[in-house]
Amino acid sequence: MKPENLKELVKEDRLIDNFLRLAAMNSPPLHEGEIADLLESDLRKLGFSVVRDNAGMETGGETGNIIATKKGSIPGAVPILLSAHMDTVVPTDGWGYRIEDGVIHSNGNTILGADDKAALASILEAMRVIEETGMPYGDIQVILSIAEEPGLMGLKHLDFSLITAKYAFVYDVDEPVGSIITSAPYHYRISAKIHGRSAHAGMNPEDGISAISIAAKAITEMKLGRIDEETTANIGIINGGSVVNMVPDICNVTGEARSLKIEKLEAQVQHMHETFANATRMHGQEFEFDINRWYDGYSLEESCPVVQMAARAAEKMGITSRICSTGGGSDANIFNAKGIPAVALGIGYRNAHSVKECIAISELAKSTEFMLAKILVAADVAKTPNSDTYLAAPYLR
Numbered sequence: 001m002k003p004e005n006l007k008e009l010v011k012e013d014r015l016i017d018n019f020l021r022l023a024a025m026n027s028p029p030l031h032e033g034e035i036a037d038l039l040e041s042d043l044r045k046l047g048f049s050v051v052r053d054n055a056g057m058e059t060g061g062e063t064g065n066i067i068a069t070k071k072g073s074i075p076g077a078v079p080i081l082l083s084a085h086m087d088t089v090v091p092t093d094g095w096g097y098r099i100e101d102g103v104i105h106s107n108g109n110t111i112l113g114a115d116d117k118a119a120l121a122s123i124l125e126a127m128r129v130i131e132e133t134g135m136p137y138g139d140i141q142v143i144l145s146i147a148e149e150p151g152l153m154g155l156k157h158l159d160f161s162l163i164t165a166k167y168a169f170v171y172d173v174d175e176p177v178g179s180i181i182t183s184a185p186y187h188y189r190i191s192a193k194i195h196g197r198s199a200h201a202g203m204n205p206e207d208g209i210s211a212i213s214i215a216a217k218a219i220t221e222m223k224l225g226r227i228d229e230e231t232t233a234n235i236g237i238i239n240g241g242s243v244v245n246m247v248p249d250i251c252n253v254t255g256e257a258r259s260l261k262i263e264k265l266e267a268q269v270q271h272m273h274e275t276f277a278n279a280t281r282m283h284g285q286e287f288e289f290d291i292n293r294w295y296d297g298y299s300l301e302e303s304c305p306v307v308q309m310a311a312r313a314a315e316k317m318g319i320t321s322r323i324c325s326t327g328g329g330s331d332a333n334i335f336n337a338k339g340i341p342a343v344a345l346g347i348g349y350r351n352a353h354s355v356k357e358c359i360a361i362s363e364l365a366k367s368t369e370f371m372l373a374k375i376l377v378a379a380d381v382a383k384t385p386n387s388d389t390y391l392a393a394p395y396l397r
């Protein structure tokens with residue numbers, strides 16, 4: 001079994017059919033019940049034992065996360081997990097697709113859903129190849145999460161007592177196949193409730209203090225957008241007032257900040273707080289400010305075995321790998337925070353979260369081959385008492 005031969009093993013037509021079958025299923029966040037049933041049934045047929053955790057109950061969703069486990073054919077090989085999410089953003093009603101020059105596009109009215117159903121299809125195809133070819137593999141877990149899009153909700157509630165894998169590969173990034181994301185930001189959400197004083201807008205406006213004007217003043221003074229190469233900030237939602245003829249006494253503002261460095265993130269959030277404080281003080285008003293630590297960031301050394309396994313798989317396959325960082329979060333953030341070293345991986349979709357979303361069939365196939373190559377490499381990483389020892393891969397030479 002050689003990684004350069006993987007191309008012949010992946011059945012492209014089957015992979016595409018499967019992708020389209022999954023993408024056609026509506027699965028917005030917390031409504032993953034139907035797709036989860038299908039995936040569970042497929043994984044069982046492929047020899048996995050499957051459980052679902054209580055994440056659905058805890059988040060108000062139709063189903064929990066899927067935790068599927070398959071015993072390896074190589075005892076002592078390092079146990080790994082492959083992860084993707086089952087939900088998508090909207091719009092998806094009236095889903096359709098077209099294929100043009102080897103690229104699958106949405107019909108232009110909905111998203112395509114390659115984020116992250118391309119990964120779901122790749123995982124199923126890779127597991128089929130394993131069954132058909134008898135290629136060597138260590139213990140494999142497949143973790144399919146719910147409600148990733150609204151903020152990693154599913155994985156935040158994952159029952160980690162069910163995880164036996166040592167390293168995680170998260171297939172969910174809009175970068176070319178071969179991109180290995182070794183760092184991702186910490187992310188805080190903030191909300192401010194600004195109090196003004198209401199008054200009739202026509203009769204006695206001088207008695208009022210507009211909460212919207214205070215918020216506007218604060219936001220104008222605030223450093224937003226790209227703060228530095230590691231830090232970003234945004235105000236995303238603002239609402240205040242209820243009728244046009246009243247000076248508004250309340251304005252709610254919601255935003256976020258991210259940084260690869262926790263100190264920089266805290267400094268930015270502090271700055272956002274101070275800006276609201278100054279603007280309200282100037283008008284003798286009050287405000288409430290909430291900080292929600294949305295998820296933690298991560299940064300892995302290149303020498304970390306999970307990074308090495310991915311880089312080595314790419315090298316053996318003859319594809320270019322690229323170590324990079326991202327400004328977005330993924331389920332890899334949660335795995336890392338829980339002590340399971342994880343990299344997020346580019347799977348080649350483009351224009352995600354838009355009706356222009358598309359994926360090249362060649363990328364879909366390459367992503368599946370890359371997955372198989374990592375499984376081959378992991379099958380060669382022996383478990384030793386002090387673990388993490390990276391051994392040579394005899395049949396990969």
Ligand SMILES: [Zn+2]
Nearest residue numbers: 085115116172
């Ligand atoms: Zn995604």
